[in-house]
Amino acid sequence: MVTLYQNKVIDQLRHVLGKKEHMVSITIRMEQIDPLAFFSAGETLFYGQRFYWSDCLHERTFVGLGRAQVIKSNEKTKKRFRDVEREWKQIVEGAFIEGQGPLMFGGFAFDPLKQSDEHWIEFPSAQFVVPTFLLTKQRDEIWLTVNVVHESLNQIEEMIDSLFHTRDESDSHRAHIVKKEEVARDQWLRSVHYATDLIRNDAIEKVVLARKLFLSFSERIDRSHVLHELHEQQPMSYIFAFENGSTCFIGASPEQLVRKNGHMCETACLAGSIRRGHTVKEDEELGRWLLQDDKNRREHAFVVDMIKQAMNEVCTEVVIPNEPTLLKMRHIQHLYTPVQAKVKEGVSIFSLVERLHPTPALGGFPKEKAVQTIREIEPLDRGWYAAPIGWVDANGNGEFAVAIRSALLEDNKAHLFAGCGIVAHSDPHNEYEETNVKFKPMLLALEGEQR
Numbered sequence: 001m002v003t004l005y006q007n008k009v010i011d012q013l014r015h016v017l018g019k020k021e022h023m024v025s026i027t028i029r030m031e032q033i034d035p036l037a038f039f040s041a042g043e044t045l046f047y048g049q050r051f052y053w054s055d056c057l058h059e060r061t062f063v064g065l066g067r068a069q070v071i072k073s074n075e076k077t078k079k080r081f082r083d084v085e086r087e088w089k090q091i092v093e094g095a096f097i098e099g100q101g102p103l104m105f106g107g108f109a110f111d112p113l114k115q116s117d118e119h120w121i122e123f124p125s126a127q128f129v130v131p132t133f134l135l136t137k138q139r140d141e142i143w144l145t146v147n148v149v150h151e152s153l154n155q156i157e158e159m160i161d162s163l164f165h166t167r168d169e170s171d172s173h174r175a176h177i178v179k180k181e182e183v184a185r186d187q188w189l190r191s192v193h194y195a196t197d198l199i200r201n202d203a204i205e206k207v208v209l210a211r212k213l214f215l216s217f218s219e220r221i222d223r224s225h226v227l228h229e230l231h232e233q234q235p236m237s238y239i240f241a242f243e244n245g246s247t248c249f250i251g252a253s254p255e256q257l258v259r260k261n262g263h264m265c266e267t268a269c270l271a272g273s274i275r276r277g278h279t280v281k282e283d284e285e286l287g288r289w290l291l292q293d294d295k296n297r298r299e300h301a302f303v304v305d306m307i308k309q310a311m312n313e314v315c316t317e318v319v320i321p322n323e324p325t326l327l328k329m330r331h332i333q334h335l336y337t338p339v340q341a342k343v344k345e346g347v348s349i350f351s352l353v354e355r356l357h358p359t360p361a362l363g364g365f366p367k368e369k370a371v372q373t374i375r376e377i378e379p380l381d382r383g384w385y386a387a388p389i390g391w392v393d394a395n396g397n398g399e400f401a402v403a404i405r406s407a408l409l410e411d412n413k414a415h416l417f418a419g420c421g422i423v424a425h426s427d428p429h430n431e432y433e434e435t436n437v438k439f440k441p442m443l444l445a446l447e448g449e450q451r
């Protein structure tokens with residue numbers, strides 16, 4: 001089987017390498033291969049240059065290994081969205097394509113104006129990569145795309161050899177947690193208190209404040225294993241990982257930012273939360289309470305109003321139900337309102353992302369004031385947490401999730417992030433408990449390391 005793929009790829013490349021276009025992109029159909037196994041197989045050759053994405057409906061899974069092209073922006077304004085769009089168009093136009101074509105994966109920082117801390121040093125305000133190898137699983141079909149810029153046939157042949165010969169490293173040692181620290185807990189509680197004062201004084205209407213949990217492990221964290229745990233434990237989430245040098249941003253988010261397919265697009269309002277119950281009865285009671293609770297309905301309404309307005313500006317046929325329903329994840333339930341619309345001619349996925357980020361579910365309301373308040377009073381640098389992460393294909397279709405329930409992994413360290421929406425009657429201790437529930441997906445996946 002190995003030589004079959006190798007031969008197919010090499011045969012196809014032999015005919016097209018040396019074309020005058022800058023990048024050659026070919027795609028072949030493959031037999032079944034597990035995307036997580038492919039991610040793991042890339043460890044030897046591509047550690048620090050891998051990504052993983054699987055959407056919440058399991059419609060598409062992407063694994064990227066290596067870097068054929070990188071788009072990067074350190075731009076601190078909204079221009080970063082347009083810079084990425086322009087560069088992506090140039091790459092696609094300059095490529096020789098056989099098959100489905102290249103795809104890029106990446107994301108944006110939450111707030112490039114926030115003073116950055118050293119942990120996020122490898123994550124600029126925008127970065128996307130076109131991988132050398134892209135494995136696509138769409139429904140039950142598997143495709144391998146190879147994007148070549150400089151490599152020779154021999155190099156590609158060796159890489160494929162390595163990828164399809166790597167064994168499953170199930171005998172590897174599991175790292176266990178040796179230290180757990182709540183970062184700036186008291187400062188965060190004070191910030192929540194301060195934010196409620198600002199809101200009561202009409203300086204702002206809603207702000208989302210996040211905090212951090214720091215974990216240190218006995219040895220290097222096995223990223224493939226964490227992805228595996230996230231898949232097992234959070235099957236209804238977007239599962240993502242983006243490696244950049246020695247660090248990896250990873251998570252299991254329930255929140256869609258936007259999906260564009262041709263003229264159609266979708267987004268979702270997700271805000272307002274309560275834990276899951278221990279019994280079916282308790283769970284239903286908590287859900288009913290959430291649907292009727294004024295504070296949570298207010299938090300949710302800010303998101304619906306803002307998204308409605310943003311979509312109406314660039315879309316037609318915007319469909320938004322009048323009442324939220326419940327979205328139940330493993331540890332938490334949220335108020336949820338799905339949105340569908342038809343995009344106006346010429347509106348790209350990048351402009352949708354630019355318009356929507358950050359929704360009041362991650363920033364607050366009004367948007368600019370909320371982001372500025374976060375910049376001033378939140379005791380951490382969010383980096384890529386709570387920001388758009390996702391993919392765009394050669395036709396401009398794609399999907400972005402909001403990167404929450406996430407962590408930044410270093411070698412044997414993990415920084416976990418969780419936040420919650422603060423409105424006038426928020427109680428700092430209840431909000432603190434809510435962040436504990438929101439840490440759970442990443443915490444359990446990382447603790448899975450020691451099971």
Ligand SMILES: C=C(O[C@H]1C=CC=C(C(=O)O)[C@@H]1O)C(=O)O
Pocket residue numbers: 208210255270271272273299334360361362386404405417418419420421438
């Ligand atoms: C900011 C987070 O969640 C947001 C998404 C859903 C519900 C939220 C809430 O109820 O506060 C938050 O707005 C997080 O998980 O870190």
